[in-house]
Amino acid sequence: MTVLLEGFHAVKHALRFAPDLVEAVLVRDLDEARGLAGRLAPDITEQLLGRAVVGTVDHPTGVRGTARRPVEDRSVLARRDTPLVLLDDPRHPGNAGAVVRVAAAAGASGVAVTGRLDPWHPAVLRGSAGLHYALPVLAVDASEVSGPLLVLDADGDDLTTVGDDAVLVVGSERAGVGPELRARADGVVRLPMRDGVSSLNLATATAAVLYAWRLGRPA
Ligand SMILES: C[S@@+](CC[C@H](N)C(=O)[O-])C[C@H]1O[C@@H](n2cnc3c(N)ncnc32)[C@H](O)[C@@H]1O
Structure with a gap:
C-alpha cells in the first residue's frame, strides 16, 4: 500500500x-x-x-x-529493549502523529494504537513528519501487547523509574485509559502538575515520560 x-x-x-x-x-x-x-x-x-x-x-x-508502507514488525508487541508506547483509542490524528514523532526521537521501540483511528492515516503521517518510517507503527488489539504495563494517569502515583521493556499506556483525549488496560496495569503513574491543571495533552505526557526514561539511562 x-x-x-x-x-x-x-x-x-x-x-x-x-x-x-x-x-x-x-x-x-x-x-x-x-x-x-x-x-x-x-x-x-x-x-x-x-x-x-x-x-x-x-x-x-x-x-x-x-x-x-513497511512490512509490519509486530515482534515489539511481545519483546523489546526500549519502551513501547501504547495509545488507547486516541481520536485526534495530530496527537497520534506527534506521539510517533517523539517516540522516534526518544528511541522508543514502537507505537501501537488501539481503537478506530488508523495510525497510518494521512493526517497522522502529517503529524509525525514522516517518522513512521523510523519505527514500527501498528494498529493493535490490546490483547496482543505483553510486558510490564505502565498506565499514565494524572491521578496515579508519582513517576519514578521507567523500565527499558515498559509498555507506556497513554489514554485518549476525553476518556483516558480504558478499563481493559487499567485492569492489567503493573503501575499507574502521574506527571506532577500545578494545582488547577487537570491534564496534559497526550503527546506531551508521552514526551515527558519517554524523556524521563531516556535521560535516566546510563549515557
Ligand atoms: C488529555 S489526557 C486525558 C484526560 C482524561 N479526561 C482523563 O480523565 O484521563 C490524555 C492522556 O494523557 C496522559 N496524561 C495527561 N496528563 C497526565 C499526567 N499529569 N500524568 C500522567 N499522564 C497524563 C494520560 O494517559 C491521559 O489518559
Missing part, C-alpha cells in the same frame, strides 16, 4: 530511514529543492535530487512524495 509524504520533512525522513520504500519524489523546482536539502539535510540531498521529478506541488516546502 502506498502513502503520501506531504512536504520536505516527510520525504527526508522516509529517505533517511527507509530509502528502499520511497517510490516517487516530486519537486516544484530543482534549484529550490537543492537549496532546501543542502541547508536542512545534506545527508539525503543526493538521494532526493537523484529521484526528483519536477511537477506541480502545492505544499509550502515545494516537495512531496510517495512511499510504500
Whole structure:
C-alpha cells in the first residue's frame, strides 16, 4: 500500500530511514529543492535530487512524495529493549502523529494504537513528519501487547523509574485509559502538575515520560 509524504520533512525522513520504500519524489523546482536539502539535510540531498521529478506541488516546502508502507514488525508487541508506547483509542490524528514523532526521537521501540483511528492515516503521517518510517507503527488489539504495563494517569502515583521493556499506556483525549488496560496495569503513574491543571495533552505526557526514561539511562 502506498502513502503520501506531504512536504520536505516527510520525504527526508522516509529517505533517511527507509530509502528502499520511497517510490516517487516530486519537486516544484530543482534549484529550490537543492537549496532546501543542502541547508536542512545534506545527508539525503543526493538521494532526493537523484529521484526528483519536477511537477506541480502545492505544499509550502515545494516537495512531496510517495512511499510504500513497511512490512509490519509486530515482534515489539511481545519483546523489546526500549519502551513501547501504547495509545488507547486516541481520536485526534495530530496527537497520534506527534506521539510517533517523539517516540522516534526518544528511541522508543514502537507505537501501537488501539481503537478506530488508523495510525497510518494521512493526517497522522502529517503529524509525525514522516517518522513512521523510523519505527514500527501498528494498529493493535490490546490483547496482543505483553510486558510490564505502565498506565499514565494524572491521578496515579508519582513517576519514578521507567523500565527499558515498559509498555507506556497513554489514554485518549476525553476518556483516558480504558478499563481493559487499567485492569492489567503493573503501575499507574502521574506527571506532577500545578494545582488547577487537570491534564496534559497526550503527546506531551508521552514526551515527558519517554524523556524521563531516556535521560535516566546510563549515557
Ligand atoms: C488529555 S489526557 C486525558 C484526560 C482524561 N479526561 C482523563 O480523565 O484521563 C490524555 C492522556 O494523557 C496522559 N496524561 C495527561 N496528563 C497526565 C499526567 N499529569 N500524568 C500522567 N499522564 C497524563 C494520560 O494517559 C491521559 O489518559
